[in-house]
Amino acid sequence: MPGSFSPCVAFTGLWLTLLVVTPVNGQYEAAPKSVISLQPPWTTFLEGEAVTLACYRFGFYSPQKIKWYKERKILRQFQDRPTLVVHKSGDYGCQADSLPPSMHVHLEFSKDSLVLQAPPTVFKGDSVVLRCHAKESIEAKTLKFSKNGQDLKLPHQNSELHIHNANQQHNGQYKCTVKKWLSSFSSNTVRVQVQELFPYPVLTARPSQPIDGSPVTLTCQTQLPAQRSNAQLQFCFFRNSQLLGSGCSSSSEFRIPAIWTEESTRYWCKAETMNSQAGKQSTLFTIPVQRASADFQTRIIPASKLVFEGQLLLLSCSVKRVPGPLTLSWYKRDMLNKETKLPKSSEAEFKISKVNISDAGEYYCEANNSRRSFVSGAVPITVRVPVSQPALTLSMGKTQALEGDLITLHCQSQRGSPCILYEFYYENVSLGNSSTLSGEGASFNFSMSTERSGNYYCTADNGLGAQRSEAIRISIFGGKPASDDSRSPSDSEPQEPTYYNVPACIELQPVYSNDSKEDVIYTEVRRTQPRQKRAVQESESPRSRCQMAEKN
Numbered sequence: 255m256p257g258s259f260s261p262c263v264a265f266t267g268l269w270l271t272l273l274v275v276t277p278v279n280g281q282y283e284a285a286p287k288s289v290i291s292l293q294p295p296w297t298t299f300l301e302g303e304a305v306t307l308a309c310y311r312f313g314f315y316s317p318q319k320i321k322w323y324k325e326r327k328i329l330r331q332f333q334d335r336p337t338l339v340v341h342k343s344g345d346y347g348c349q350a351d352s353l354p355p356s357m358h359v360h361l362e363f364s365k366d367s368l369v370l371q372a373p374p375t376v377f378k379g380d381s382v383v384l385r386c387h388a389k390e391s392i393e394a395k396t397l398k399f400s401k402n403g404q405d406l407k408l409p410h411q412n413s414e415l416h417i418h419n420a421n422q423q424h425n426g427q428y429k430c431t432v433k434k435w436l437s438s439f440s441s442n443t444v445r446v447q448v449q450e451l452f453p454y455p456v457l458t459a460r461p462s463q464p465i466d467g468s469p470v471t472l473t474c475q476t477q478l479p480a481q482r483s484n485a486q487l488q489f490c491f492f493r494n495s496q497l498l499g500s501g502c503s504s505s506s507e508f509r510i511p512a513i514w515t516e517e518s519t520r521y522w523c524k525a526e527t528m529n530s531q532a533g534k535q536s537t538l539f540t541i542p543v544q545r546a547s548a549d550f551q552t553r554i555i556p557a558s559k560l561v562f563e564g565q566l567l568l569l570s571c572s573v574k575r576v577p578g579p580l581t582l583s584w585y586k587r588d589m590l591n592k593e594t595k596l597p598k599s600s601e602a603e604f605k606i607s608k609v610n611i612s613d614a615g616e617y618y619c620e621a622n623n624s625r626r627s628f629v630s631g632a633v634p635i636t637v638r639v640p641v642s643q644p645a646l647t648l649s650m651g652k653t654q655a656l657e658g659d660l661i662t663l664h665c666q667s668q669r670g671s672p673c674i675l676y677e678f679y680y681e682n683v684s685l686g687n688s689s690t691l692s693g694e695g696a697s698f699n700f701s702m703s704t705e706r707s708g709n710y711y712c713t714a715d716n717g718l719g720a721q722r723s724e725a726i727r728i729s730i731f732g733g734k735p736a737s738d739d740s741r742s743p744s745d746s747e748p749q750e751p752t753y754y755n756v757p758a759c760i761e762l763q764p765v766y767s768n769d770s771k772e773d774v775i776y777t778e779v780r781r782t783q784p785r786q787k788r789a790v791q792e793s794e795s796p797r798s799r800c801q802m803a804e805k806n
Contacts, residue, residue, distance in 0.1 A: 287353055291308045305340060310350060316336055340361065346361060356480065370386055371386075375449060467576070475506070489506050491523050492522050513543055522536050566609070653728050662699050663700075664695055
């Protein structure tokens, strides 16, 4: 067998500590527990010899109070004295301060003349010495070491067998034999069982289900036994085959500033000793990254979403549950469904000092974190414009008419938000009204008579303040034959009602006709548009019907 063996070794019947994982100085070690050590580092001695036991806190720190145990019963108690010298066989243990007791180690003081000495535990990667020890000096040429009954061929024969970088290949039962004269003496058998210095690491993520674009901390968890609680490990983190960060370090944690759904799979870590003699890697780990769901909060001034022309409009946007840094932008969708990014809007607030009619539309906020874009719900903004002073015009273009002429009054405001209610007046007496959603205005028709000579005007009102037109005086300057059917409807032939230039939502108003044969005033309604199929309740007011049309 070669003189240079490879990784770790341990011994049955000897103490071993494997404990709960806890982080210490950036790496994971066994939970705090008392630690016992031996000097010299053997568990078997010749009768009459002695061994010094030392008790430490976890990490090999000196305690203040120590309790010593033999056969699990209190043997001694010391203050500020961590050592105990023993020379009798038995199971020994200790307790440092208030920490849990150490595992027990069995010491053997043999009456034999030859013993094979070995350390209590051997871990993978250790350098191990097995010592053949006798009461009398041993000549090297008379000494042999054997493993599992087979003599070992060593390049240099002496009383010590050295195993370097111990591993599982060095497991087995070892003895030493000395030949003296015609006799041979064999030592006790030592079973070497190499222990793993630490188990395979486990990779975890914190938080366990990070949101898209948020930071996440990876932790490479493993544990060291109490006997090696002062050992130093280094940790390496990988995504697929790519090493993360600047390389391996003594920290068992690695922080990813932002993780995305496309980067959620095939993470793993490796833990190894500083000299890389012992190392293990975790299994592949998938991080379940959750898609971010933006929580937008939009604030509007005025809060009613109804803005009057010339008024201030302020839109503000805030976003939660989306990792930053964020860039916020405001967009507007107009009535033609055309989307436009607003200038100077790459911030949480967008301000229009004086609103005009062109600012009406739907506004929405976009949050961008360089990898994802999130869009808020649309905020509809309606701009209300007061009506301008209406203009009253005549269809015939002159203010004098013949008896029986059909007069058409047309009232129209050039500006104003719908719905606009138009009302016609004769000498301050209302003749009728109509409402319209369009900008065409409204018309009123009547047959001219002597009694109808006088001042006419109209008003326009959209709920933001009524405006009155200039008055027009219409007079009659002559009679007209009663038989002229083109001017006046016959009382024997019913006429089809007409109403000029009135949109569909306008309430139809009366047209007045003066029949020379009767002292009765007939009312007729004229219209040029097709009849509405839906019956309109007579009780509906022009304003309510206009509001219904506006909602539709």
